[in-house]
Amino acid sequence: MESFCPIDAELGNEVSALLTPPPPSQVEEYLNELIKTSSRQCHGIRVKHNGDLGKGVYADSDLKEEELLLKDQMLVGLQHSSNKIECLVCSFCFRFIGSVELQIGRRLYLQELGVSASQDCCQADYSSDDEEEDLGQCGSSSSGYQDKLPLPKGLTQSLMNGELSLPYSDKFSMPPAVPCPGGCGEAYYCSKLCAESDWNSSHSLLCTGERSESISREALVKFIQHANETNDIFLLAAKAVASTILKYRKLKVTQSEGENKLNVSGSPSLSLLLEAWKPISVGHKRRWWDCIALPVDVESSDENEFRMQIRELAFSSLQLLKEAIFDEECKPLFSLEIYGHIIGMFELNNLDLVVASPVEDYFLYIDDLPDPKKKEAEEITRPFLVALGDDYSVCCQGTAFYPLQSCMNHSCSPNAKAFKREEDRDGQATIIAVKPICKGEEVTISYVDEDLLLEERRALLVDYGFKCKCPRCVEEEP
Ligand SMILES: [Zn+2]
Ligand SMILES: [Zn+2]
Ligand SMILES: [Zn+2]
Missing domain, CATH: 2.170.270.10 (SET domain)
Incomplete structure (x- = not known):
């Protein structure tokens, strides 16, 4: 399929440079370098190319x-927006944060507000009341409260603000929630380190808060909304684009401080961009609209139309992203061709991100206590367990590369x-x-x-x- 808008020759060259897979030896070298990273705790494995079979471990x-x-x-990852209602996790490492009380209180609070899984909780309420507000004091009594839950009034709030502590919850301690330094009130972290790492890798461009480094926060909000309404794979693609831009800018600073460190033919900015693009260049990719599996309810005679619609969806998303974070020097990243390939890479390679909930461990611990300790504890915990319902311990769910x-x-x-x-x-x-x-x-x-x-x-x-x-x-x- 041809591109929507004709791209000029120079941009076309840059785009194809980005889409040319690096030689197998370079890919191997890059990935085996990753294996050596101590935090990966890799043991006894290496990546190798095996002729036609491609790379393998x-x-x-x-x-x-x-x-x-x-x-x-993960290179990039995200928590599904519906899951954000159910658990509060670090936006960078996805560890549960806050406390057992906050996890339970927050979830009940959102239930009381009637935020359903299909709505975007971030936009809906939780953080929008007051962006500077501390998590611990988040929220106020809601009108729909009494008729929805058998819990006495105010109990959810006391859980969230730390007034009420549940028995034995100290055995399940979590790092306190650190709010995003950009002031979006949407991202929370397990530590300053995670907050900084996320900010430096992509969030500074994708934060909707007042210290956001995007061109337009309104456009960014629209982009996020569009992704939440259509496919959250766009949010992942945006993280990949943003992180490439930020890496490019860092490389440029290093380059101007030292002498020409990168010795690649062609324009200097293209060689920097190629270097910044490296983590994504090694992933297997195809255009999203070409590789996405045809849904079972789509007739094969409608396949072309379906693929065209997917392409149009990507195009709309890209326009919004462009308005939000476009960078002239990284222009090729904003071509539909590249955007389509990034999304396609996630479509083909993404894996579920799952982190078990400490709330589940907590209730299991209470259940395992010997009597009379168990009876005493359950008198306090049971109403919460009942209010939470069957799926009281949903794990963190998302997708990552x-x-x-x-x-x-x-x-x-x-x-x-x-x-x-x-x-x-x-x-x-x-x-x-x-x-x-x-x-x-x-x-x-x-x-x-x-x-x-x-x-x-x-x-x-x-x-x-x-x-x-x-x-x-x-x-x-x-
Ligand atoms: Zn098989
Ligand atoms: Zn973290
Ligand atoms: Zn933020």
């Missing part, structure tokens, strides 16, 4: 069953899996071996539920754009 030593192979930090995990190929009988251990309480992806793996063997994970039948697995793998030919599939083939 291979065991570099013999690995035992249940051994931790990798804790992969993990650079190394995304290199792991699929198998229907994999030798590794994503598995959160008791101590894994943030948004990093944790991969452990599920059987012994010999040195040199490829490390594989299953992208879909392994217990499914061949046809069911095939149907789900369509979303990842390939037909599995692993030994198990070959064997099960009728």
Whole structure:
């Protein structure tokens, strides 16, 4: 398909430079450098290119069953907006923050306000009352309160502002919530370090607060609203664009301070942009509207029209993003071609981000107490448990791009899996071996539920754009 608006030749060249995959050796080098990052706790693995099969992760030593192979930090990630009502987590590392009381109180407060999962809670209320307000004092009594919940008036507030503490909650302590330094009142963090890291990597451009470094906060709000109403994959794409711009600016400063450090032919700004783009360049990509799986309710005769609509959706989103954070020096990033490929990369490679809720642990702990301690504690906790309802302990849910995990190929009988251990309480992806793996063997994970039948697995793998030919599939083939 052709582009909506004709792009000039120079921009076209820059766009194709960004879309040309780096040579396999460079990709390998970059990813194996990531493996060495100590925080990833990688153990005995390396990324290798294997001819036509593309890149994969291979065991570099013999690995035992249940051994931790990798804790992969996300390149970009987000919490689904509907999930923001249910849990308060750090916007950078996705650790639960505040306290058991705040988690429960905040959720009940939002329930009382009638904020449903389909609404964007951030825009709706929680933070909009007063942007400078501390989390602990957030919120005021709402009119719909009494008829919705059997809880005595004021109880939710006392939970949120710390007046009421629940028995044994100190055993489940969480870092206090640090509000976004930009004043948006939407992002909260587990620490100053996470707040700064997020600000420096992308949030300074995407913050809707008064210290935002975007061109237009109104446009940004519109962009976010559009994404929340259509597809939150756009928010992830915006993070990728913003982080590339910020990296480019940093590189430019370093460059002007020192001498020409980068020795790439072509325009100097393009070589800086290519360097800033590197983390995204190594991911496998296709245009979003070309690679998105056709929904089951769309007839194949309507496929072209469907793909056209997806493209138009991306185009509308990009226009809003352009108004909000356009940077002339990073112009190619704002072409539909690049935007489409970034979204396509997330569509093909994204993985669920899941962090278990300490609120669940808390209620389980109470339930496990010996009597009479249990009885005493439950007298206080039970009304809250009832008010929260069945799904009292929703985990943090979102989506993220993990650079190394995304290199792991699929198998229907994999030798590794994503598995959160008791101590894994943030948004990093944790991969452990599920059987012994010999040195040199490829490390594989299953992208879909392994217990499914061949046809069911095939149907789900369509979303990842390939037909599995692993030994198990070959064997099960009728
Ligand atoms: Zn954090
Ligand atoms: Zn902010
Ligand atoms: Zn298979």
